[in-house]
Amino acid sequence: MRAKPIRPPRGFRFAGVACGLKKNGGPDLAVVVSDAPCAAAALFTRNAFPAAPVLYDRALLAENPGGIRAVAINAGIANACTGEAGLAAAAAMARGVEAALSLPPRTAAVMSTGVIGPQLDVARVAHGAAAAAAGLDPTGWEGAARAIMTTDTRPKTAFRQAGPARLFGMAKGAGMIHPDMATMLTLIVTDAEAEPRQLDRLVRAAVDASFNCISVDGDTSTNDTVMALANGRAGPVAEPELAAALLDLCTDLAQQIVRDGEGATKFITVEVRGARSDADARCAAKAVANSPLVKTAFYGGDANWGRILAAVGYSGAAVDPALASLRIAPGASAAGGLQLVGRGQPLPYDEAAATAIFADDDIAVLVELGLGEDAATVWTCDLSHDYVDINGHYRT
């Protein structure tokens, strides 16, 4: 997916610096700035406790959707569940970035990720913003992507081309066992020309078919944000071409997040076909993808396939046990793979073959419900010892 040449969109500069929010002293503040005002669109968490930066950005983009110039993202402190002091801190962070970059007021958006609860040290962020301003560079995207990492083991970036326009995206997020609670932040910048409303429509469609396929709808963290900025430097682009590039870029980033899931050792593709509705297909696939019993079986390489059907059975999707079938295979699709259940009846199969599939790094599951025409695919990872380690001592 990364074979294409790395050509950042025109008119954007990037920096990543350490400002002292992370206990380990690593880079924890990314700044991205555009030479020209950008059309901006964003999707935010639906958690009932949205973080302060989410509240700030939501108001900012409603007020100035065509004039955003910069985004600052800090890691280490989520600035969530921080009350009124947290709201003031998010606003102060934005003002500090605007000041450091000599930008007009209300042109910088902010995002935060890290521990929920503690207050953000605004002085450190302002200090860091000044340092970042001095180091901004059109090729500084990797440093920016590194500065937003928390439990991520590697930066997540992707580039695409759409006609004359270039797109760059960076993402963070590794707590994908329950994506609902581990912050997922994504920033996409492009030099394509786009109206805010058009950009909003294109981003929503791309996110729905990419990030929402690794996350349970509505079950998002306090901070989850996907934001896109378009500065128009490359001129207009045919909409289908831009839409395809956006979807491709988002899918790339979403799969990178799953592959770097906390403690993940396997990449699992869960496909449900023959559902009575699109919602049924999604909820059945997500029930399988979110089941700790299924995930630990994948981790252990134990072909305990009954857990897959049991998860479909409690998902809430319409199911007729007499019609359901199940296949597994190594790789990205189980179509034509090893069949374990056919129209409700367990089939004789080669246990060694099943075990070999479960031992693979990439595993595909296909559940055929036989009730309709709707289908869905969800990507997930396994549940390992490292996940327990990482989350048992995240703050320490």
Added chain:
Amino acid sequence: MRAKPIRPPRGFRFAGVACGLKKNGGPDLAVVVSDAPCAAAALFTRNAFPAAPVLYDRALLAENPGGIRAVAINAGIANACTGEAGLAAAAAMARGVEAALSLPPRTAAVMSTGVIGPQLDVARVAHGAAAAAAGLDPTGWEGAARAIMTTDTRPKTAFRQAGPARLFGMAKGAGMIHPDMATMLTLIVTDAEAEPRQLDRLVRAAVDASFNCISVDGDTSTNDTVMALANGRAGPVAEPELAAALLDLCTDLAQQIVRDGEGATKFITVEVRGARSDADARCAAKAVANSPLVKTAFYGGDANWGRILAAVGYSGAAVDPALASLRIAPGASAAGGLQLVGRGQPLPYDEAAATAIFADDDIAVLVELGLGEDAATVWTCDLSHDYVDINGHYRT
């Protein structure tokens, strides 16, 4: 809770034997028989793939709710997702038990727990039933409770008295991280006199306030069953007294299941108050109790309390961030405990005190939503390395 004298209900005999279903050769078949026909009531899984014994019992109790004489429960094989062969096996298991005990047809119920998918070896069960018949004893309850264990580390039993009547209950179930997929079986026998309809009503009420507080409604395994038998040998009992004893017994067994949760090192009580509705209170409490991030934080003894509010925030319950409060404490209730959040504002607190609470074996969490009068309590356990070990290699 177990200080009362152990006096099994009159007219019941128990046995537990090994019949070769468990790979380790341990006891795997329990038989409980009543000298007189029993009123029977049961609650079954709502999973869309109900196991064969669930389908068998559902039909049996509809046909003969006042004439049940015996229950046989096997461990090792769940007889779920086994198609038509599985249905035939469940019926054959019941016939084998009736034959071994010289009972009329359609008087024995069956339950199964274990691996989903494989077929039940009916010949082994019939052989085991004959052995059990020879060993039935009024004091054999502990052997029976041991024979239904899977990943349980200890048998779960409880005794209560209701006026002249005695109650005995035994349960199995240890996969309580997601109780939805790990089979929970409970058999309650009493010598109280009860009509099937009355027993059904009383059992439903008791289960709703006990087992359903450790399990997500509707998210039950393929095999979950709670069954009660009343043989009337002690004569009539005042209904409030019987109801109270049933609830107390079920709560005892439900909490035993959580304490023996797979890999559990801590017992956690999650209480939500001030919810707009009973359903809201339950779903908020369950979101906290089921969050892997909250559970791993408890395991690690890390007072990462923001995860608790984040879980409430995505639960779907009505929430006003400006009204929510949070307390934690050691033990069974956090009322009056250490307050971390007050009406949406994080409060200064002693980090050492919070860490000490999270390090306790029994931890209570209290979320006050400030929106209404409804409350709910859910019991859960932490998520540990042992959970991953147990479930990564369950079949092996």
